[in-house]
Amino acid sequence: MVLVAMAALCLVVPAAAAAAAAQRNLIIVQGQLKRNPSPTPIAALASLEDAGLFAQFVVDNAAGSFVSLPAPLGIGTSGIWLGMASNNAIFVSNPGGTTSIIGNANDLGGIFLIDNTGSSMNPDQRLDQAIISSGARIANGQLVLPFDILGSLPPDVFISSLAFGRSQSTLLPNQPDLVTSLARPDFPSLLLAPGSQNFLQIQFRQGTATTDNELRALPAQSMRVSGLSFSIVPIDAAVPEPSSWAMLIAGFGLVGATARRRRLAAAA
Numbered sequence: 001m002v003l004v005a006m007a008a009l010c011l012v013v014p015a016a017a018a019a020a021a022a023q024r025n026l027i028i029v030q031g032q033l034k035r036n037p038s039p040t041p042i043a044a045l046a047s048l049e050d051a052g053l054f055a056q057f058v059v060d061n062a063a064g065s066f067v068s069l070p071a072p073l074g075i076g077t078s079g080i081w082l083g084m085a086s087n088n089a090i091f092v093s094n095p096g097g098t099t100s101i102i103g104n105a106n107d108l109g110g111i112f113l114i115d116n117t118g119s120s121m122n123p124d125q126r127l128d129q130a131i132i133s134s135g136a137r138i139a140n141g142q143l144v145l146p147f148d149i150l151g152s153l154p155p156d157v158f159i160s161s162l163a164f165g166r167s168q169s170t171l172l173p174n175q176p177d178l179v180t181s182l183a184r185p186d187f188p189s190l191l192l193a194p195g196s197q198n199f200l201q202i203q204f205r206q207g208t209a210t211t212d213n214e215l216r217a218l219p220a221q222s223m224r225v226s227g228l229s230f231s232i233v234p235i236d237a238a239v240p241e242p243s244s245w246a247m248l249i250a251g252f253g254l255v256g257a258t259a260r261r262r263r264l265a266a267a268a
Contacts, residue, residue, distance in 0.1 A: 035048075051092045
């Protein structure tokens with residue numbers, strides 16, 4: 001999967017750069033979901049518009065195995081480190097309840113890198129990216145999904161791709177300090193580097209497929225995170241499982257709903 005540069009989002013980083021020096025880091029992301037325009041919108045996702053989002057990713061800088069990928073547009077280099085990210089989970093809370101998007105055994109935990117590639121829109125433009133990347137795929141005629149979705153969405157709506165990380169586009173010959181090679185990255189440090197254009201984008205599809213062509217033909221709806229902020233916490237102990245976070249987020253939603261009811265009652 002090759003991603004393209006995405007619009008910069010409002011960014012707050014309440015984390016010290018020193019935090020990224022740890023071997024294992026818990027990355028906590030917050031923001032608000034917004035739908036991108038789509039020629040084939042998925043109606044069920046309207047309920048997630050403006051919903052609050054909480055996500056977690058665990059990155060182990062010492063883990064993973066490298067797989068080289070073709071250079072986009074034949075320029076620069078590209079590859080993915082499989083197994084560097086784990087415990088990937090997203091929780092979306094709105095008045096209708098909580099939707100949990102939890103990585104399962106099919107989530108390969110990849111960190112996707114592009115170094116010094118070109119741009120199809122501007123031959124003088126350089127693109128660099130470092131992204132926690134995961135997506136649906138076809139294997140042996142079966143649709144393999146890396147995330148389980150628990151909540152109010154229809155059962156045939158699934159995550160076709162998820163990308164959280166940093167993208168930087170610069171006019172050549174400037175060399176942005178993002179990715180200087182495809183060597184094992186210190187992903188949290190890349191997120192904290194100056195000039196970040198950090199994003200979290202999720203693409204949903206609806207239906208089922210047995211071939212890549214069928215998968216690409218399914219209705220698709222992308223959602224981005226606005227007001228994106230993240231924290232990086234060094235860890236050397238076990239991280240709470242996504243199911244534990246789901247209970248915590250559900251508790252926050254219940255407290256918020258109770259508070260809203262009390263305000264409405266007082267107003268009456």
